[in-house]
Amino acid sequence: MTRAAVATAFGGPEVVRIIDEALAKPAAGQVLVEVKAIGVNPIDYKLYSGAFGSDQSTLPLHLGSEASGVVVAVGNITTGPGGPISVGDEVIVSGAKGAYADKLLVPADAVLPKPASLSWEAAAGLLVVAGTSYDTLEVTGVKAGETVLVHGAAGGVGSIVVQQAKARGARVIGTARAVNHNVLRGYGAEPVEYGDGLLERVKELAPGGVDVAIDTVGTDEAIDVSLALVDKARLVTIAAFGRAAEEGFPSVGGGNPQSAERRKKARLDLVAAAGDGEFEVTIAKTFPLEDTAKAHEELKSEHPRGKFILIP
Structure with a gap:
């Protein structure tokens, strides 16, 4: 089982709930991660705000895309961008669906080695x-x-x-x-x-x-x-x-496939650069997973400089 924060309707942060969900065992090419920290981003609350549509069939919406944690199980032949993945590895999860959870089943391609020099919080808030x-x-x-x-x-x-x-x-x-x-x-x-x-x-x-x-x-x-x-x-x-x-000038993100591909190719280099201290991710505030709605409410208003992080 895992506890997960989901949006049960479209609206403001009041629609966010914590639910219990069953988790399957990892299949080939999958990794089960015990989550230590979760990155919070504006896109997380925009997804349930109705800004991108309000298709009721998508509910409940599983929130979050980045986290850090420890691998607790792997499927057969499990290799990620940084090489083989083993139980006990400290990792960064990037581009996952439903990262607002205490356990996360993800494709191996979403899992990168976490440098020992990075805290769980900085690692979780890094790649977006x-x-x-x-x-x-x-x-x-x-x-x-x-x-x-x-x-x-x-x-x-x-x-x-x-x-x-x-x-x-x-x-x-x-x-x-x-x-x-x-x-x-x-x-x-x-x-x-x-x-x-x-x-x-x-x-x-x-x-x-x-x-x-x-x-x-x-x-x-x-x-x-x-x-x-x-x-x-x-x-x-x-x-x-x-x-x-x-x-007629460029934008990046917003579902742009070229942006997504550039960022994906750069993941290992960006993690290494952060691990080597070439740049730092400032953590503004941490919240327990149960306070996801509060974190989103505060993120929408003027807030301390840096990233918000959820702790399961």
Whole structure:
């Protein structure tokens, strides 16, 4: 048996329930993981909000896609992206369905080795944000010596973009609330406060121009300022899909199969980079699995910087 958090209807976080479910034994190519920590992402509550439809036949919706834990059983001939998988392995689960659970039966392809240097919480919250960040940098082709403007630079994805762009040798200007400016300076970025006059403040910091703009917030301000500064081919958003379609600049995520493939191919490298300390995932807050609805409610409002994590 496993306890799992599911959405029993479409609506707000009040529709989330904890249920008990039977689990089959792993078949060939499957792995059973005892979950230690679970990553929480905005897409998790958007799926039951009705934003992507409200087909009643899909209920209950099993939530979550990323976790970390220990392998407790394997099927025959079980090999994952990092090689053979054995009972007792500490692993990261990525791209799974229904990761909000205390036990998780997943395909071996969704299981990657967890570096010992990463905590359960950091490992569980790693690959959605790091994969999204990597995607934006690949699409825009960020190179050493370029100036990159990151909107929402202190957020879950934005902070990883900053660190990965710096690792590529780029100069980074990041928009954020003043309370987060010292954090951005610690990552080697030059912070700027968003709001009225943002375009002028960025131009003052970068009189020679900006090469790339990466939007992680989806506001009209972020898009308008970016369009005024960079070529459309070197602007990317992870949130403003409507504006991207209207204006003709790239977006990543949102069901884009090319994005999914890029992120999948990069998983092992991203895990290794995090394990080696090349970038860090900040944990904002942890919640017991029973408080999934509360976690979603808080994530929808202004909240501490970093990832929310559920603990079974």
